[in-house]
Amino acid sequence: MKKTVIATSIVVILGAGYTLASxxxxxxxxxxxxxxxxxITNQIDQYKSLPDVNIQYSDYHKGIFSTSFNLTVNTVNLENHQNTLFNDKVTIYHGPFPWSEIKSGDFSPKMGAFIYQTSKESNESLWLAAGNKPFMTINSSIDYSENIKLTANNEPIxxxxxxxxxxxxxxxxSLFLSIDNQLNNLVIEGQIDQLTLKNQMDYLEINHLVLTGNVVxxxxxxxxxxxxxxxxxxxIGRVNSNNENLNNNDSIKVNQLAIDINAARQNKRLTGDISSSVNNLFLGQQDLGKGExxxxYTLPLNYDLSAETNDDxxxxxxxxxxxxxxxHNQQGNLSASFTLNVADNDNMPWDQLDEDNLILAQAKVNLPxxxxTYLAAQISxxxxSMPDDxxxxxxxxxxxxxxGLFLNNSPIIDFNYDPNDEIEDGVSVDLYYSKxxxxxxxxxxxxxxxQFWQALTRNKLPKFN
Incomplete structure (x- = not known):
């Protein structure tokens, strides 16, 4: 009997403590x-490439275990016109152990969590297309250090x-998003297993897309x-006039496409690198080949030139x-590389490059x-399925x-054509300049x-000794 009383007392104390904490x-x-x-609004506004955002809430109701309110998110354009991105009721379950998280098997302490599901009232067509249930579910939580995690999943539709x-x-x-309490560290992960979108003119299909990224x-x-x-x-392609089938002769298809982007902003400069590869690129019925x-790059960012020092x-x-x-295609390889280093003298236009601002130029091009011509015949x-003779x-x-007409006298580009095939035919560039x-x-x-600048300005190659 005493054990029962003690157990009951512990449950009551824990329940009271949980209620008070909640x-x-x-x-x-x-x-x-x-x-x-x-x-959040201030942080978004710092990114000039994004539209202004207006976030508001109304009809706020606080209970012991949860809080609900109506949340509205609008974007604002330059003409001060608003476009509503979100307008619906949101319920936040209070910590330290939000009921929504406990139900999903997560018992780690959190300040709050919410589950948002699209309603039938917000979009009946999507509700029906998802099988009479919410098209999308968003789960979000915030811990006591105010770090935010968000996951979004859609139903098959x-x-x-x-x-x-x-x-x-x-x-x-699915989509996963993690943001720290100062919005200084963002992690994003997303996956699209299959998506097909068709309208009266265009057709888009994506299979097995994976996205990962972070910003610090x-x-x-x-x-x-x-x-x-x-x-x-x-x-991606066009739809036939009957608005039913894809026009395969006017479509672009990629297999095994990969893109990797890195960027860093520091000391008034933007540096980074980009790499990409594709295993197959199709235009209509033609397999154009593969490439990488x-x-x-290192680029200057806008800043106050009036406060500039010589070191700047x-x-x-x-x-x-x-x-x-x-x-690479069935007939061989096409390749190119170049390096360009330019002094930005008061934002001088690119067509006015001269000895004063061109620091380094280097180019190697080899187009057999x-x-x-095989690639050009495919595109035409x-x-x-493949070009004939x-x-x-x-x-x-x-x-x-x-x-032959436009490149014969070029001081930069070499064009070779030998009907007897004694030398390799094609276009090539071998250029180097270092100030x-x-x-x-x-x-x-x-x-x-x-002589280099004379060749460029006079469009004529100097005589070699």
């Missing part, structure tokens, strides 16, 4: 909601709007960002480098005629005529920097 957490949420909304001629089909997909902001206002995207296969690209001037230099551009005949010969004649080293090269031959 009530106290509700007060914390109420006292801090305005400041948190202002903080088959939605049709006959009036707009739109059809949307999607499997169950530092105290000196610098930041680092990283994003990786991979798509097993995707397709790797580039990096070097920070305005532009540096862009294409480490690798490679395309066979893979080049997307309705075929007549297609290739026709394109080759046009390319030889145009290149610091006082060296230059055109078409693989060393020249003075003065």
């Amino acid at each position: 009530w106290y957490t509700g007060n914390i949420i109420e006292n801090n909601i305005d400041a948190k909304i202002a903080q 088959n939605y049709t709007n006959e009036e707009l001629g739109t059809n949307l089909q999607a499997t169950k997909n 902001k530092h105290a000196d206002l610098g930041y680092q960002a990283k994003a990786e995207v991979s798509i097993e296969n995707g397709l 690209i790797l580039a990096n 001037k070097a920070l305005r230099n532009w540096y862009v480098k294409l480490d690798k551009l490679l395309w 005629l066979k893979p080049l 005949n997307p309705q075929k 007549n297609d290739i010969q026709s394109v080759t004649k046009s390319v030889v005529m145009l290149f 610091e080293e006082n060296q230059a090269r055109l078409k693989g031959k060393s020249i003075t920097t003065g």
Whole structure:
């Protein structure tokens, strides 16, 4: 009997403690909601590329274990017109152990959590398309350090709007988002298993897309960002006039596409690199081949030039480098690389580059005629599975005529065509200029920097010794 009384007492004490903690957490949420909304709005407004955001709440009701209110999120354009992104009721379950989290098997302490599900009233068409249930569910939680985690999942859907001629089909997909209490560290992960969207003119299909990324902001206002995207296969194209089937002759399809982006902002400069590869690229019925690209850059950011010191001037230099551009098809490889380092003298236009602001220029291009004309013939005949001899010969004649006409006297670009195939036909560039080293090269031959600029300004290559 005593054991029963003790156990009952413990349950009562725990229950009272939990009720008191939950009530106290509700007060914390109420006292801090305005400041948190202002903080989020201010952080979004710092990103000039994003539209202004207006976040408001109304009809606020606080209970012991939960708080509910109506949340409205609007974007505001330059004409002060508002576009509503979200307008619905939100319920926050109080910590330290929100009931919504306990039901999902998460017993870690949290200040609050909420589950939002799209309602039938908000969009009846999507409700029906999802099988008479919420199309999307959003789970979010905030711990006592005010770090936020959010997950969003949609139900499989088959939605049709006959009036707009739109059809949307999607499997169950997910998105995860994590933000720290100062909005200085953001992590995002997303996955689309399958998505198909068709309207009266366009068709889009994505299979097995995976997205990961993070942004870290530092105290000196610098930041680092990283994003990786991979798509097993995707397709974009046009719809036939009967508005039923994809026009395969006017479509672009990719297999095994990968994109990797890194960027960092610090000391008034933006640096980063970009790499991408695709295993197959189709245009209509033509398999154009596969390719990869790797580039990096260092770019100046806008700042007050009137406060600039002599040491700051070097920070305005532009540096862009294409480490690798490679395309491979059935006839061979097309490749290119270049480096460009330019002194930004009071934002001088690119067409006014001269000895004063060009620091370094280097380019290597190799476009053999066979893979080049084969690719051109493929692009000209997307309705075929592969170009025939007549297609290739026709394109080759046009390319030889145009290149011979416009590139024969070029001081930069070499064009070789030998009907007897004694040398490799194609387009090539071998260019080098260094202001610091006082060296230059055109078409693989060393020249003075003065001759380099004369060749460019007069469009004529100097005589070599």
